[in-house]
Amino acid sequence: MELDLAVRFLVIAADSFIGLILIALVLFVIYLIFLYCIDITQTKHAIRRNYPIIGRFRYTFEHLGEFFRQYFFAMDREELPFNRAQRSWVYRTAKNVDSTVAFGSTRPLNVPGTVMFMNCVFPTLTEDAVEAKRITIGPYCHEPYATASLFNISGMSYGALSSPAIQALSTGAANAGIWMNTGEGGLSEYHLQGGCDLIFQIGTAKYGVRDSDGLLDDSKLKVIADYPQVKMFELKLSQGAKPGKGGILPAEKVTAEISKIRGIPEGQASISPNGHPEIRSVQDLLDMINRVRRITGKPVGFKTVIGGSEWLDELFHAIQRRGEEYAPDFITIDGAEGGTGAAPMSLMDYVGLPLAESLPLVVDKLNEYGLRERIKVIASGKLINAADVAWAICLGADFVTSARGFMFALGCIQALRCNKNTCPTGITTHNPKLQKGLVVPDKAERVKNYAHNMVHYVGIIAHSCGLKEPRELTRHHARIVIQSGQSILLSELHPDVISSAHRKNEENIIIRKKS
Numbered sequence: 069m070e071l072d073l074a075v076r077f078l079v080i081a082a083d084s085f086i087g088l089i090l091i092a093l094v095l096f097v098i099y100l101i102f103l104y105c106i107d108i109t110q111t112k113h114a115i116r117r118n119y120p121i122i123g124r125f126r127y128t129f130e131h132l133g134e135f136f137r138q139y140f141f142a143m144d145r146e147e148l149p150f151n152r153a154q155r156s157w158v159y160r161t162a163k164n165v166d167s168t169v170a171f172g173s174t175r176p177l178n179v180p181g182t183v184m185f186m187n188c189v190f191p192t193l194t195e196d197a198v199e200a201k202r203i204t205i206g207p208y209c210h211e212p213y214a215t216a217s218l219f220n221i222s223g224m225s226y227g228a229l230s231s232p233a234i235q236a237l238s239t240g241a242a243n244a245g246i247w248m249n250t251g252e253g254g255l256s257e258y259h260l261q262g263g264c265d266l267i268f269q270i271g272t273a274k275y276g277v278r279d280s281d282g283l284l285d286d287s288k289l290k291v292i293a294d295y296p297q298v299k300m301f302e303l304k305l306s307q308g309a310k311p312g313k314g315g316i317l318p319a320e321k322v323t324a325e326i327s328k329i330r331g332i333p334e335g336q337a338s339i340s341p342n343g344h345p346e347i348r349s350v351q352d353l354l355d356m357i358n359r360v361r362r363i364t365g366k367p368v369g370f371k372t373v374i375g376g377s378e379w380l381d382e383l384f385h386a387i388q389r390r391g392e393e394y395a396p397d398f399i400t401i402d403g404a405e406g407g408t409g410a411a412p413m414s415l416m417d418y419v420g421l422p423l424a425e426s427l428p429l430v431v432d433k434l435n436e437y438g439l440r441e442r443i444k445v446i447a448s449g450k451l452i453n454a455a456d457v458a459w460a461i462c463l464g465a466d467f468v469t470s471a472r473g474f475m476f477a478l479g480c481i482q483a484l485r486c487n488k489n490t491c492p493t494g495i496t497t498h499n500p501k502l503q504k505g506l507v508v509p510d511k512a513e514r515v516k517n518y519a520h521n522m523v524h525y526v527g528i529i530a531h532s533c534g535l536k537e538p539r540e541l542t543r544h545h546a547r548i549v550i551q552s553g554q555s556i557l558l559s560e561l562h563p564d565v566i567s568s569a570h571r572k573n574e575e576n577i578i579i580r581k582k583s
Contacts, residue, residue, distance in 0.1 A: 155476055157453050161521035162477040162514035181424070182549040183459050183558075188534030197527060198536045203466055205300065205444050206367025206397035213299045213367050215265070217246040218538060219457055219522045221515075222448050222469035223269045223304070223371070225253025227317050227326045227338070232506040233478055233495045238262025239508065240477075240515025249469065252304055252315050252340065254329040255292055262512070267300045268292055269371070270360070271315055273340035275330040283346060284356075286363050293364035300397070301360050303353075303370040305344070307402050311373035311420040315340040320489050321498055350383040357396050369398030371448075374426035375419070377433060384437035392442050400469070401426050403449025423449040423460070428543075431464030432565040440464075452476065454525035461526070461541045462558055477518035478511045 100121060107113075107120035115123040153175075160167040177184065202216045221241055226234045228251065239262035241248040248264050250256075252271025259266055270277060270284070277292060279285040292298055307315075317326075317338035327334035347353050353370065361368040374380075387395045403423030421429070427447050434440040447465035451457055452473030460468050472480070479493045491497040494506035523538070530538045533545045543559035550556055 154453055155482065158473055158476040158518060161525070162518040164517040164521070167521075167525075178549060178553045180549050180551050180553075182555075183455065183546055184549075184555060185455070185458065185529050185533055185546050186544075186557075187532045191534055192531040192536055194531075196536060197531055200523065200527075200537050200539055203444060205369075206361075207442075208393040209361060209367050209397065210365030211299075211367075213265075215247065215299075217265075218461075218467065218526065219519055220246045220467060220469045221248040221474050222471035223249035223251035223267075223302070223307075224471050224475075225251030225275075225315070225317075226256040226258055226329065227253045227321055228315075229496055230491075230494055230498060230503050230506065231256075231258045232503055232508050232511075234258035235261055235508045236478055236506065236511035237474060237515055238264050239512035240474075240519070241265075243512065243516040244519035246519050247299065249302065253317070253326070254331075255295070255298070256325075256329050260295065260297060263297065265299045266295075266297050267302050268298050269302045269304050271304045271340050272342065272344050273315070273330075273332075273338070275332070275338075275340075278331050282341070284359075286359075289360065289363050293366060298366070300367040300369070301364055302398075302400060303344070303347075303356060303360070303368070305347070305353075305370055305372040306420075307371065307373065311375065311404060311415060318489065323498055350379060350386050353383070354386060354390065354394055354396075358394055361397075367397035369396045369400060369444075369446075371400035371402055371446075373402050373404055373420040374429060375421060377429055380430065380433045384433060384439060387439060388437060392439070395439060395442050398444040398446055398466075399430060400446040400448055401430055401465075403427075405450040423447060423451075427460060427463045427465060428562040432562065435565040454522060454529060457522060458526050458529045458538065458541055459546060461538055462543055462546045463562065464543075466539070473522075474515060474518065477514045478506065479514075 103124070104120045107116040107123065110117060113123070117123075157167060176182070200216045200218050202214050204212050204214045206212045221237055224234075224237070229237075234256065235258045237248055238259055241264035242262045246264070247267055248259065248262075249267040250259055250269050252269050252273065252275055254276025255266070255268060268276075274282060274284050277285055277288040279288075293301075315338070319335055319337040322330075322332065322335055322338055324334050330338065332338050344356070347356055357368045357370065401423065403426060404420030405422055420426075427445075431440070431445055434443055434445070444466045445464060446467045446469055447460040447463075448469045448471075450472070451460055451468050451470050457468045475495055476482075478495050480495055481493060489497050489499060491502060492505075494503040497503065526538045530536075530541055533541065535541060535545070543562055543564065544557060546558045547555040548558055548561055550561075
């Protein structure tokens, strides 16, 4: 009797299962017919119209191709914007695990543009090495900023990044003793929670310090300056991702909180002007720098992508006429290699000079006008590995900042979804379900490790060159491969420039010796 009941139950279950399968198949066929009708009647896509249903796979494979190339097909040094070798180094140093490799380098050494550092036959011993020297920024300010931090966090706004990402960066920066740039999106509580030193960036939309007309509000600026963590102010003229265009924040990322911080309408796309309405000349720029410095009492500089040198001549001439005290305290040079921000491809790919050309250009101009000691230089633009940072110091940078390097330290997998609010790692999304994967204490530790290990490995390069600390690196300590496949010293490619006053003095000495 019990066996008979069991058999009946199995028969009913089997019939039900088969029935469900049949229903599912019928629904699937109806769905395919529905898709077929849509594809054959639509007029926007020729492939789908000519090959209904099957043509849809093209778009699926095109989308999946990005991920398959990253994990299965691309070699270690083939991907863009950052290859697997570059990312892996950041991941290992952020996790504080062994970053050594075996069996020789996979990096080709005969490709034009390849940089090689010149080791010394008598390298610096560990016991003779010293910490990076402290540099004072803004000697004419009421509150100058003195720091030894070599490698710092570049501008990334709250809004573009999620709140846990900002918290992790802020906490990690404080633990590493480095500064963090707020980006143009204003000062949030998440920037302050970690306790790190901050550079407040004033973008073209003046987020956080704007009046009703979108211009700079002195009273709001003073409120920001009163935060002791805010050490400097940076006027953003342009950025590497989109020189000549303002910041872009999609509407879905403009939450009520971000609306309040920035002073903009909630749920509407936030698009900054492509320039400061108050700054239309070098005179205007100097006026604005000194206005902000007067109100805040703190160092003020500007960030820009270099597109030519003529305006630099005009700017430095104006500074010489006004006096050194009116000069910007620092210049952040962003390379045209792109950045974390979403941008039109026409700007991302084709506008502005890369850092390899713009950094030595600006440093040489500062030397020519005798302003190199007065104005500090910050290099920014695709610098995420120790060799990148050492190279920038060789060319004359006082400091290096990175945004994407620290995003990798947070766990970024280069999914290229920064502007979609669908970032799978929770770094650039406001989706709570995706944000929960980013655990602040764990990621803050990785940020600290990455910053510390960066300085450590830049130090190793400097020590191999016979130097005691990284900031002693010069253009005489590195070579670069040219078109022939041979290498020349950076100092040959970019000869050191001396000021016109110094040159005239040397000429007078030579004349006196001859006479």
